Amino acid sequence: MSRIAVSGANGFLGWHTRCAIEGLGHSSAAFRVGDGFSPTAAASAIDGASRLVHLAGVNRGSDAEVHDENERFARQVAEALRLAEEPPPVVVFANSIQAELGNVYGEAKRRSAGIIAAACEAVGVEFVDVRLPNLFGEHGRPFYNSFVATFSDLLARGGTPVVEGDREVPLLHAQAAAAALLGTGSIDDHLVPMRVSSVLADLSRFARDYAHGTIPALESSFQRDLFNTYRSFDFGIRQMIPLTRHADARGSFFEITRSVGGAGQSSFSTTRPGVTRGDHYHARKIERFTVVRGTAVIRLQRLFSDDIVQLHVSGDEPVAVDMPTFWSHNITNTGADDLYTNFWINEIYVPEDPDTYPKAIPV
Numbered sequence: 001m002s003r004i005a006v007s008g009a010n011g012f013l014g015w016h017t018r019c020a021i022e023g024l025g026h027s028s029a030a031f032r033v034g035d036g037f038s039p040t041a042a043a044s045a046i047d048g049a050s051r052l053v054h055l056a057g058v059n060r061g062s063d064a065e066v067h068d069e070n071e072r073f074a075r076q077v078a079e080a081l082r083l084a085e086e087p088p089p090v091v092v093f094a095n096s097i098q099a100e101l102g103n104v105y106g107e108a109k110r111r112s113a114g115i116i117a118a119a120c121e122a123v124g125v126e127f128v129d130v131r132l133p134n135l136f137g138e139h140g141r142p143f144y145n146s147f148v149a150t151f152s153d154l155l156a157r158g159g160t161p162v163v164e165g166d167r168e169v170p171l172l173h174a175q176a177a178a179a180a181l182l183g184t185g186s187i188d189d190h191l192v193p194m195r196v197s198s199v200l201a202d203l204s205r206f207a208r209d210y211a212h213g214t215i216p217a218l219e220s221s222f223q224r225d226l227f228n229t230y231r232s233f234d235f236g237i238r239q240m241i242p243l244t245r246h247a248d249a250r251g252s253f254f255e256i257t258r259s260v261g262g263a264g265q266s267s268f269s270t271t272r273p274g275v276t277r278g279d280h281y282h283a284r285k286i287e288r289f290t291v292v293r294g295t296a297v298i299r300l301q302r303l304f305s306d307d308i309v310q311l312h313v314s315g316d317e318p319v320a321v322d323m324p325t326f327w328s329h330n331i332t333n334t335g336a337d338d339l340y341t342n343f344w345i346n347e348i349y350v351p352e353d354p355d356t357y358p359k360a361i362p363v
Contacts, residue, residue, distance in 0.1 A: 004182070005029045005049040005088065007042075007077060008056030012145045013094065016137055016174035017053060019303050019326050020182055023283060023357050026050075031080070033073040042080035049088040052081070053181050054116060057094070060144065063104045070105075074112035078119035091120050092128045092181050097170070099131060130180050133191060137174030137225070138232035138325055139302075148229060151200055155207040156233040166197045173225040175283065192222045199226070206230045209260060213241040213320055215286060215346060217261035224284060224346075228325045231286070239311055241320040243290070254318055256290045257344045265348050271296075271331070271339040278330030279360045286346040287323040289331060291315050293340035300329045301361045308361060315340065328359035 004021050008014045009030035021028045031045035032038070033056045046052055054077050058069040081087055093116050098106035113129050120127035140149030148171070151161040170193050179185025206227050209216040218224045245254045257264070271277055271294075281303065289298055293315035300309040303326050311321055312334075323329045333339035 002026050002050035003029050003048070005031060005046045005052045007031055007033050007054045007073070008094075011055060012137070012140050013132075013135060013174055013177060014055050015139065015304060017055065017178040017181060019283070020175060020178035020184075022303060022359075024182070024184070033076045034069070037076045039076075039079055039083055042076065043083035046080050046088060047084040048086045050090075051182070052077075052088045052091045053094065054092065055094045055181075057109070057112075059096075059105055066104050067108045070108035070112050071115065074115040078115050081116075081119045081123060081125075084123075087123045087125050090126045090128060090183070091116060092130060092183075093117075094177075094181060095129050095131045097131050097133050128183075130177075130187075132177050132180075132187070133170035133172050135172055135174050135177050136229055138229055140174075140229070147196060148199060148203070148226070149233075151203050152230045152233040155203055155230070156237050161200055161203075163197050163200055166195060168193050168195050171199070171222075173222070173229075175225075190221075202226055203230055207234075210234060213243070213258065215257065215259040215262075215264075218346070219261070221284075224286075228284070228286070231322065232324050235322070235324045239309065239321065240313070241322065243318050243320055245318065256318075256320065256342055257288055259346070263347050265345050267343045269341050269343065271333045271341065273333050273336055273338070276330050276332040277341075279328065280356050280358050281328040282323065282325055282355050283357070284325060285355050287329075288344040289313075289321045289323070289329075290318055290342045290344075291331075291339065292318060292342055294333060294337055295335040296331050296339050296341070297334050298329065298331050299361050300324070300327045302327050303359070328361050330361055 004026055006017060006028050009018055018028045029045040031042040056073045058066050093113050095113050096109045099110040117127045136146045136148035140146050142150045142153035154161045170191050172191050176185055176190035180187045206216050218227055243254045245252055291313045295314045298311040298321050313319055
């Protein structure tokens, strides 16, 4: 395990980068810049790290705020880098493709890159300038991080987003951006140019299908990531999907999963009373739990959050619960008899690439 220092760890890209670090089996050391900056605390976080990733920045505000704050953050990182007894061999700056456009934000990012590059040269370490396009992903901040977050939030709440100034934009999922920053992936392999109106059309289709619990057709990894982004907003509003039960003298029947297209795999488990299954999370998979007999509690915890969601479910009134990506989850039999649970995942299990990361939820 290695330690990776991160500024801006509490932001949208910061959270995704910490998730990616967690998935690699490494640890992250966050430090503050701005008003809460402490040179000694920042130097301590940086000292001995295998990599420093500078993410903190300001992209909205007055021209003066955008210009001054981005440069201030860069100077603080440079100061901490010079103070560290053992600076990391690689320093990565999350720059923007706008650095080439000459606007206020782009110019601030360009100048920030120069400040950090000079500090890297002074202490003899490698500087990597990663120019990121428009990012989207789970748990973005509506009306701030991305139009994808804004559209997803509005649709999940029953609103009607409107496209203003339709254009083609280069889109990159935040996990692909994190991989590029951590040196484990390439931006070009995952960059998708899309018109804003096309993104809204996809998200609207997802919202219509998923309102009834249907898994929409996902024809590419980009659409899967876009759907998982939408699901992160839907889960904040609707955590259990009701299922229609048909009963007569013979017994009862209910449909568990309807998937419009693509692969999928179903499985079934029995769980002894008091036993817990799970305690892991997924970075890409869509996983659905449905209890068909017995009673249970499903517990979910978003990575790097102390809040735990608890959902009490029963086979007498079956519901579907879809696990959001980057949320650890488990299920515990709370009844006196065996628990019967149906599991569905949107892809066939591959042992070499299971997309299953152990992460226990505190009791």
